[in-house]
């Protein structure tokens with residue numbers, strides 16, 4: 001800018017223009033591709049004294065403070081030093097109506113669904129309850145540094161309306177869908193093939209592509225959908241290729257056995273979804289733990305994405321996700337909390353448990369790959385890496401500010417860290433919402449009193 005003024009701009013001038021431009025200062029970490037290890041420095045940019053210029057919900061400039069600061073004299077400066085600025089986290093599988101189901105004791109998947117989950121979801125027929133919970137849900141996400149979620153709503157159309165409208169009010173990126181389920185659950189949460197189709201259709205018309213919102217066609221899983229409902233899901237997918245598809249796959253042995261009873265002609269579990277044309281690069285399949293070779297071939301051929309949900313898989317005793325095995329076959333995995341079988345909203349804690357699940361199988365999760373996974377990696381799975389998941393100029397200003405000294409134990413550990421990778425690993429293993437000093441959604445700070 002010609003005749004750029006020295007930083008900082010006079011207070012009066014800053015006041016007039018604060019509403020439009022903000023300059024965040026801090027350490028910056030953003031990924032260009034998946035790193036192979038900490039010495040793969042071309043895969044990411046790390047700037048010790050970095051800056052992000054934010055305007056109208058977008059990152060306009062990203063780089064060194066010395067380069068950007070002098071050209072942003074009209075912007076309001078928010079100095080986050082010594083904290084670390086990263087792209088907001090992306091949770092690729094979470095259940096909105098299960099925020100009060102977290103930590104429900106004592107059983108594996110099918111019992112857990114029947115005993116705790118289905119009754120909790122029945123309450124979302126009440127739209128006042130759904131709206132109140134949608135506020136909590138979005139706040140919990142951003143408190144934990146998550147700025148984009150891919151969410152299952154309850155089977156009630158109103159629950160999806162509540163969540164979409166709450167996200168729209170916050171200009172928050174959200175992918176969600178009303179769960180389709182027409183059998184093997186209490187009547188209060190069942191739809192029918194026709195009503196499931198009609199409600200999904202109306203929600204797509206009302207919300208998909210509106211602002212930052214996208215729709216996911218959401219047959220819950222094979223057990224709770226009749227073949228007639230699967231046909232309706234197939235029709236929706238054909239009519240709306242722009243939408244995502246989300247469901248569950250091969251989480252638990254009893255679930256797999258029941259599925260094969262219900263779909264006796266299916267070659268295996270994934271064949272149910274394959275038969276109804278539900279597999280493709282916009283399909284997200286929660287869990288995908290107990291897979292046969294043919295099922296992995298089907299994933300590789302169709303480009304559908306397994307979603308690793310480590311805290312959930314440990315909590316329900318479901319099994320160990322074979323990340324390396326799937327990757328070796330060219331399958332692209334996402335990672336997620338799966339609240340409320342998952343036990344934490346934190347993607348940091350999700351990485352912590354994910355690391356351990358892989359350790360049990362002699363697999364490694366390098367911390368730089370881990371942080372790539374919950375940002376750009378999940379964004380790539382969603383086909384959204386040009387909009388979210390990085391701090392690149394031109395992308396949406398969803399940003400998390402991490403304080404790696406947020407607790408005494410973390411501070412002591414980080415005092416002894418000798419590299420960025422060591423600091424990040426401490427955050428991954430010991431961090432949670434306390435390490436999230438601030439979260440920006442579309443450039444707006446979400447944590448009151450956040451720093």
Ligand code: GUN
Pocket residue numbers: 095109113117220221248251312338341
């Ligand atoms: N499979 C079908 N529904 C669910 C659910 O709500 N949670 C989990 N973990 N698995 C499922």
Ligand code: ZN
Pocket residue numbers: 093094095248286338
């Ligand atoms: Zn799930």
